[in-house]
Amino acid sequence: MSKRVIIVGAGPVGLVAALKLARAGIAVSVLEKAEALHSEPRASTFHAPTLELLDTLGLTTQLIGLGRPAPQWQYRILETGEAAIFDFGLLADETRYPFRLQCEQFNLVTVAAAALEKEAPGSLIFGAAVTDVGQTSEGVRATFTRNGKIETLDGAWLIAADGAASVVRTQLGIGFEGETYPAVSFTVGSPFAFHDHMPGLLGVNYYWSDFGPFSMFHTRFMWRIGWSPPPESRDEDTLSDDIVQAKLAKICPAGAPFALMTARLYRVHKRVADTFHLGRMLLVGDAAHLNSPAGGFGMNGGVQDAFNLADKLIAIYDGANATALLAKYTRQRRSAAVDDIHSTSDANYRRHREADPAKRREALKDMQAIIADRDKHRAFLMDNALINSYRRSEAIA
Numbered sequence: 001m002s003k004r005v006i007i008v009g010a011g012p013v014g015l016v017a018a019l020k021l022a023r024a025g026i027a028v029s030v031l032e033k034a035e036a037l038h039s040e041p042r043a044s045t046f047h048a049p050t051l052e053l054l055d056t057l058g059l060t061t062q063l064i065g066l067g068r069p070a071p072q073w074q075y076r077i078l079e080t081g082e083a084a085i086f087d088f089g090l091l092a093d094e095t096r097y098p099f100r101l102q103c104e105q106f107n108l109v110t111v112a113a114a115a116l117e118k119e120a121p122g123s124l125i126f127g128a129a130v131t132d133v134g135q136t137s138e139g140v141r142a143t144f145t146r147n148g149k150i151e152t153l154d155g156a157w158l159i160a161a162d163g164a165a166s167v168v169r170t171q172l173g174i175g176f177e178g179e180t181y182p183a184v185s186f187t188v189g190s191p192f193a194f195h196d197h198m199p200g201l202l203g204v205n206y207y208w209s210d211f212g213p214f215s216m217f218h219t220r221f222m223w224r225i226g227w228s229p230p231p232e233s234r235d236e237d238t239l240s241d242d243i244v245q246a247k248l249a250k251i252c253p254a255g256a257p258f259a260l261m262t263a264r265l266y267r268v269h270k271r272v273a274d275t276f277h278l279g280r281m282l283l284v285g286d287a288a289h290l291n292s293p294a295g296g297f298g299m300n301g302g303v304q305d306a307f308n309l310a311d312k313l314i315a316i317y318d319g320a321n322a323t324a325l326l327a328k329y330t331r332q333r334r335s336a337a338v339d340d341i342h343s344t345s346d347a348n349y350r351r352h353r354e355a356d357p358a359k360r361r362e363a364l365k366d367m368q369a370i371i372a373d374r375d376k377h378r379a380f381l382m383d384n385a386l387i388n389s390y391r392r393s394e395a396i397a
């Protein structure tokens, strides 16, 4: 029987898992249905624990070079300039990376794929859409279509890193309970120098304004601006250039008309798989859990899953008890998804979308009070940088 680990999906989570296993001398094959790596920006925030983990694979220095560290972030009222500014500098004794790195997800995908190709040439197989998975007590089999033909690949374990609509999770019949948030989210990318025109702008900003909340993140080459269109909007209207330009002109009149590099509409879910493992099938990343993007936790949580699981598989290849370790994987990472990531991203989402100006002002005052108290400020940052989440999950027996 083959000893290889089959990884379905060459997103950030699948590639990191593959690279970590390959570096430990374990044979891997990554099956990716697309014909090339995805180039959508999607996630743009890397938190400290993720950067520390990626550094063990030698990727963090490259990512910092491709991104833009944000040492502070804020909630801000556009019209009045009142702000609550959080300072990651308070975490300098907790992490080597006391900042949020703003760097598009495709950068991680690109550097991880290049490192994997060096470590295990030919292990990343494009144009391979997995349609069926099966397992026995001895091993796993993935069936996929490639170039119009049906092929199979055998292995010892299969990691489902095939994203939110995971075929593997669905085939296994694993429940994926939760909710879909009522509002859709919309993000555009623009190279315009908003920072030259908006006083007080930081690298990461959650704005409240008279015309609704919006966020602004500064990556190396663009500003990413996100908002939710009114519930009655049709998708084609939200995406129309006139409406996008009008919204951006309200945010920063000086830039109109704005050059746009990207525009994407997406639905936001809060869901978690009932279990992260079933026999030899193992779930990671968006295949296992989804959360609102408020706080930038989805990819971070997924990369942390990949490291946790890869460490356990490496121990299993060295003779450790698989049943016990994989149960621990589900306990640790499911708890991180539900107890920390869901609760913190949900609180961030609701706070930022608060429609009542009086309640918003109250929320701003609450955050200013937190910032004024060093211990509370640190505790808030430890949650929002996912440091507490990572440490708590690792400590679960």
Ligand SMILES: Cc1cc2nc3c(=O)[nH]c(=O)nc-3n(C[C@H](O)[C@H](O)[C@H](O)COP(=O)(O)OP(=O)(O)OC[C@H]3O[C@@H](n4cnc5c(N)ncnc54)[C@H](O)[C@@H]3O)c2cc1C
Pocket (backbone or CB within 6 Å): 008, 009, 010, 011, 012, 013, 014, 031, 032, 033, 034, 038, 042, 043, 044, 045, 046, 105, 128, 129, 130, 131, 161, 162, 163, 164, 166, 167, 187, 264, 266, 284, 285, 286, 287, 293, 295, 296, 297, 298, 299, 300, 301, 302
């Ligand atoms: C606009 C936006 C902003 C976001 N911002 C952040 C952020 O700032 N920080 C953060 O941490 N997260 C953020 N997220 C979430 C983040 O993008 C996801 O959590 C992350 O992409 C999950 O990675 P993944 O590898 O699990 O899945 P994916 O990135 O979805 O990758 C899955 C891969 O599997 C492949 N695949 C799917 N089905 C099959 C199949 N049957 N056979 C073979 N291959 C298959 C797909 O082609 C894809 O390459 C954001 C998401 C969005 C939409």
